[in-house]
Amino acid sequence: xxxxxxxxxxxITAEEITAELxxxxxxxxxxxxxxxALERATRERFDAITLDRMLPGLDGLALVSRLRERxxxxxxxxxxxxxxxxxxxxxxxxxxDDYLVKPFAPGEMATRVDVLLRxxxxxxxxxxxxxxxLEIDLRRRIVCVDGEAxxxxxxxxxxxxxxxxxxxxxxxxxxxxxQVWGYHFDPGANLIxxxxxxxxxxxxxxxxxxxxxxxxxxxxxxxxx
Amino acid sequence: xxxxxxxxSDIRRTSTFRLTVMLSLVFIIGMVALLGSIYGMTARELTAxxxxxxxxxxxxxxxxxxxxxxxxxxDEVARNLHGLNYVALISSDGEQVVGNLRAHGDLPHDHPIDxxxxxxxxxxxxxxxxxxxxxxxxxGRDISQIRDLREHLLxxxxxxxxxxTIGMLLAAVALSLKPLRRVRDLQRASREIAGGRLxxxxxxxxxxxxxxxxxxxxxxxxxxxxxxxxQVKGVTDAIAHDLRTPLTRVRAHLYRAxxxxxxxxxxxxxxxxxxxxxxxxxxxxxxxxxxxxIEASARRSGFASVDLSHLVENxxxxxxxxxxxxxxxxxxxxxxxxVVEADDKLLxxxxxxxxxxxxxxxxxxxxxxxxxxxxxxxxxxxxxxxxIAPDERDAVLRRFHRGAHASGLxxxxxxxxxxxxxxxxxxxxxxxxxxxxxxxxxxxIPK
Numbered sequence: 001x002x003x004x005x006x007x008x009x010x011x012i013t014a015e016e017i018t019a020e021l022x023x024x025x026x027x028x029x030x031x032x033x034x035x036x037a038l039e040r041a042t043r044e045r046f047d048a049i050t051l052d053r054m055l056p057g058l059d060g061l062a063l064v065s066r067l068r069e070r071x072x073x074x075x076x077x078x079x080x081x082x083x084x085x086x087x088x089x090x091x092x093x094x095x096x097d098d099y100l101v102k103p104f105a106p107g108e109m110a111t112r113v114d115v116l117l118r119x120x121x122x123x124x125x126x127x128x129x130x131x132x133x134l135e136i137d138l139r140r141r142i143v144c145v146d147g148e149a150x151x152x153x154x155x156x157x158x159x160x161x162x163x164x165x166x167x168x169x170x171x172x173x174x175x176x177x178x179q180v181w182g183y184h185f186d187p188g189a190n191l192i193x194x195x196x197x198x199x200x201x202x203x204x205x206x207x208x209x210x211x212x213x214x215x216x217x218x219x220x221x222x223x224x225x
Numbered sequence: 226x227x228x229x230x231x232x233x234s235d236i237r238r239t240s241t242f243r244l245t246v247m248l249s250l251v252f253i254i255g256m257v258a259l260l261g262s263i264y265g266m267t268a269r270e271l272t273a274x275x276x277x278x279x280x281x282x283x284x285x286x287x288x289x290x291x292x293x294x295x296x297x298x299x300d301e302v303a304r305n306l307h308g309l310n311y312v313a314l315i316s317s318d319g320e321q322v323v324g325n326l327r328a329h330g331d332l333p334h335d336h337p338i339d340x341x342x343x344x345x346x347x348x349x350x351x352x353x354x355x356x357x358x359x360x361x362x363x364x365g366r367d368i369s370q371i372r373d374l375r376e377h378l379l380x381x382x383x384x385x386x387x388x389x390t391i392g393m394l395l396a397a398v399a400l401s402l403k404p405l406r407r408v409r410d411l412q413r414a415s416r417e418i419a420g421g422r423l424x425x426x427x428x429x430x431x432x433x434x435x436x437x438x439x440x441x442x443x444x445x446x447x448x449x450x451x452x453x454x455x456q457v458k459g460v461t462d463a464i465a466h467d468l469r470t471p472l473t474r475v476r477a478h479l480y481r482a483x484x485x486x487x488x489x490x491x492x493x494x495x496x497x498x499x500x501x502x503x504x505x506x507x508x509x510x511x512x513x514x515x516x517x518x519i520e521a522s523a524r525r526s527g528f529a530s531v532d533l534s535h536l537v538e539n540x541x542x543x544x545x546x547x548x549x550x551x552x553x554x555x556x557x558x559x560x561x562x563x564v565v566e567a568d569d570k571l572l573x574x575x576x577x578x579x580x581x582x583x584x585x586x587x588x589x590x591x592x593x594x595x596x597x598x599x600x601x602x603x604x605x606x607x608x609x610x611x612x613i614a615p616d617e618r619d620a621v622l623r624r625f626h627r628g629a630h631a632s633g634l635x636x637x638x639x640x641x642x643x644x645x646x647x648x649x650x651x652x653x654x655x656x657x658x659x660x661x662x663x664x665x666x667x668x669x670i671p672k
Contacts, residue, residue, distance in 0.1 A: 016474075103473040155542060181543065185643075186508055187572045188581060194546040196546065201340070217480050217500050 002047035002117055006030045007037040007063070008079070009055050017050055017079075020085030021113060034058030038066055040206055046074055047117050050109070053091065061094045068095035075116035079104065081217070088184070107173050107218060115179070118165055130166045132224035134203065136164055143203075150202050155180070159199055163212065163222035170215035175201035196220055230406060233398075237409075242401040249393030257386050264378040271371040272350070276337045279352040279364045286312075291358040296558060298362075311349060311365030324646040326363050334361070339368065342427055348372055357603045368600040407436050415443070423522065423649035469510050476503040512639040516624065519646040521569065531569045532599050533562040533602060533670075540576045553587045559594040563602040565670050567651055573645040579606040579666045586610030586664065602666040608662040 004021050008014040009032045018028040021080075029046070031037040034055035041049060049067075053060040064076050078096035080087060088099045098112050127138040135144045142158055143150045152160065161181050163171060171179075173192040178184055198213055204210045213221050236242055288591055289297045301312050302325050319631050321328055332338070332353040342348045344576025347369035410428045417425045426447065427440035468525045479500050541557045548555035584592040587608035594605045594657060622645040648655040648668060657664040 103470040105473055106477050183570060185575060185577075186511060187543075187577060190550075191543070191547050191581070194550045197550070198546050216497065217483075 002026045003045070004028050004113065005041055005046040005049045007034065007049060007055065007060070008032065009209045010052070013052075013079075014021065016106050017109060021050075024110045024114060026113070032056070034060065038063050039042045041067060041072060041074065042070055047198045048113050048120070049074055049076045051076050051078050051096070053078055053087070064091075064095040069094050077109070077112050077116060077128060079109070096202075105172075108175065109164075110181065111169060111171060111175060114169055115166055115171075115175070120126070122165060129167075129186075131164055131167050131222065132173060132211070133208075134164070135222075136161060145203055145205060146209050152199075155195070156202070159195060160202040160203070160222075163220065167222050167224065170221040173217040176219065194221075231402070236405060238399055239405050241404050242397045245397035246393065249389070249397065251391065253386060254388045256389060257382060258377075258435075260382040260385060263646055264375070264382055267378060268371075268375045270375065272368075275350045275368060275371065276352070276508070278517050279337055279366055280351065282356040282364050283314075283352055283627065284367040286362050286364075287354065287569045291356060291360075292322045294360075296361075296590050298323045308365040311351075311363070311396065313363040315363060317359040317361075322360065324363065326365050332363070340365075348574070351618040361445045363551055380469070394439045404436065411436070411440060411443075420446055423447060425455065462548070467590070469507060469520065472510075474508065474509055479503070493544055509639065512623070512643065516639065516642050516646050519643070519650055524540060528566050528568055530564050531567045532571060533563040533565055533572075533604070534595050536569060537576060537593055537604065539595060540573060541582055544575065544580045547581075548584045548587075550592060551584060551587075552589070553584050554590045556592045557594075558592045559596050561597045561602070563595060563597060563670075565602060566671075571650070574602070575668070576606070578644045578667075582606075582640055583608035583610075583664070584668070588663075601672060604668045604670070606666045607660045607663060609660070612659055612662060612664045614661075615656055621657070622655070 002025075004026045005029050006014055006021070008030065010019060011032075012031050014032070018030055021028050026047075029040070031040060032055075035057035037051075037055075038058055040072050051060050055063070058066075060078060060080070064078070067074070067076070073098045076095065078091040078099045079102060080091065080099070081102040088101075091099045097116050100109055100112055127137065127139055129138060133146045135147075136155060137143075138161070143152055143157065143160060150158050159176070162176065162180050173189060174186065176192055177187055197212075200210050200212050203212070209225055211222055213223060215221050242601065272639045286297065286301075298312050298314050302323075309412075311324070311326040313326035314322040315328045318320050319328050319330075328618050332351065334353050335351045337350055337540060340349050340351050347367050350368045354364075356362060407428070407430055414425055414427045418427075426444045429437050429440050429444075431437065433473040451666040480494045482488065483496045483500075538557065541555065545555050578595065580591065583606050587610045590609050592605075592607045594603075594607075596603050596605070622641050624639055624642045644666075645655055651670075653671070656667045656669070658667060
């Protein structure tokens with residue numbers, strides 16, 4: 001169980017966030033005031049923070065900057081009604097690790113928090129990821145299924161590594177497009193589908209269920225098979 | 226596009242230049258006419274004075290008895306008392322009797338004429354009068370000084386005209402330069418305003434002249450337009466944003482409701498369909514807000530040097546699997562090296578929309594090409610689909626307009642609007658043309 005600090009001045013949004021993160025098995029602490037949140041985040045240990053951009057007391061950008069100044073490296077998901085690209089860049093430059101625009105689907109918010117948690121827990125010296133019959137050599141970028149090497153294109157490898165690092169959790173198409181390709185627009189549902197289909201074709205073996213399953217209304221999930 | 230370099234052709238078209246030239250020409254013509262009149266009157270008066278002297282002398286010599294006339298003339302020549310330079314008596318058979326002037330053929334009597342100089346002798350004003358004895362008295366007066374005076378006067382008229390013409394041209398250019406530079410500044414500002422920078426204002430020089438008055442009027446207009454646009458945008462964004470929030474919550478509730486225990490199967494199916502429909506509505510709201518965001522941003526902070534061929538190759542790699550899945554052959558025909566100043570994320574989004582559109586409508590092939598001509602980098606996305614009728618090509622760039630061949634295909638009618646907004650933000654040009662068959666979407670990036 002991870003401990004998440006939810007910094008949000010709107011009680012309805014805060015309730016949505018805490019409820020959804022609770023469903024994902026996290027323990028949440030909700031604070032509405034920026035200055036108080038900075039104090040708590042400095043004093044106590046949290047695994048991740050969801051941070052509203054506009055707060056009373058201390059602005060979200062200033063808060064995350066102060067955290068980084070104090071060498072507190074906790075992953076921060078910034079949540080804001082300001083969708084402009086410049087605002088997104090400002091949020092990430094100030095020290096945010098990810099940026100989510102309001103209104104958001106609670107499931108997507110929780111997924112992003114989970115991605116941040118896994119990224120923070122991933123060790124740089126991890127050499128391989130083994131998921132069922134699938135083995136990924138992270139250093140040499142070699143993928144094997146049942147011990148047999150599979151040739152993947154660069155973008156296919158990145159897609160697989162992202163799903164593998166978040167094994168067991170459904171990733172929405174927009175998160176996949178953002179994290180793998182690095183773009184923040186909607187490329188249409190079909191585009192990610194065909195890239196997933198190509199990857200499946202290379203990874204799946206006859207008589208066995210696909211390593212990547214489609215979760216209706218949510219996205220794609222890599223499972224150990 | 227208007228060049229910022231000032232050329233003489235630009236200067237001579239200005240009102241200041243034309244007005245200065247016109248007024249100066251009137252002044253020069255007046256001056257030349259005045260000097261010309263002085264010259265004409267002076268020349269006439271000097272000639273008339275010579276003629277009067279010649280006639281007086283002729284009259285005086287005619288009173289001398291014929292037998293004393295040769296001696297009188299000889300005496301006149303020797304003394305030159307009356308200012309006559311030349312006198313001669315010519316016999317009736319044309320031979321010189323006395324005097325210092327040779328006969329000049331048949332000269333009309335009593336009508337002074339000019340004859341040109343010869344040897345050491347200068348030009349003369351010559352009068353011939355007949356004596357009662359049938360002889361002819363020739364009287365000549367040197368008119369070199371009069372000629373010199375006339376020539377000097379003429380030179381003064383011509384030189385004055387030339388100097389004044391050059392001065393007039395220089396003055397016209399000098400007077401035109403400053404207003405022309407101000408007009409150029411106004412043009413630059415108006416181009417930026419037309420490009421979406423509604424915070425830009427027309428420069429005012431503080432001279433309170435007609436240009437300043439015009440700039441101030443335009444500034445008031447831009448201020449009003451900016452306020453109206455921002456109000457409309459604010460309302461649109463507020464509607465889109467405020468609707469998105471409850472719709473997102475409804476979607477989340479419906480999505481969760483599908484998985485509640487003891488939910489009837491037909492409810493789950495309906496809830497799933499409602500979630501799909503809500504996703505479409507939310508995607509359209511997102512696209513609408515995205516267009517507003519791009520149109521309103523006028524931001525150049527994300528602009529940097531972008532390797533176009535690399536960017537287009539990335540778009541190709543992203544969409545090639547989609548094309549293959551739809552049985553469409555996709556080719557990257559030409560990829561010229563080109564680096565442009567742009568926001569790479571936005572440009573990627575624009576190309577992605579064009580390629581996505583091309584794959585959607587293509588019968589069997591889509592091609593992408595990056596090429597260069599003399600003045601621009603050109604990106605072509607071509608498909609062999611039904612194309613867009615010429616009278617519909619502007620309309621498809623507007624929000625929610627879907628082409629005649631788009632019914633039954635997925636899409637919101639906002640993709641090309643997003644492309645148009647991005648292209649406009651960058652100052653590039655987007656055109657939709659006939660690819661015979663199919664559609665050619667072309668983006669021209671001026672160098």
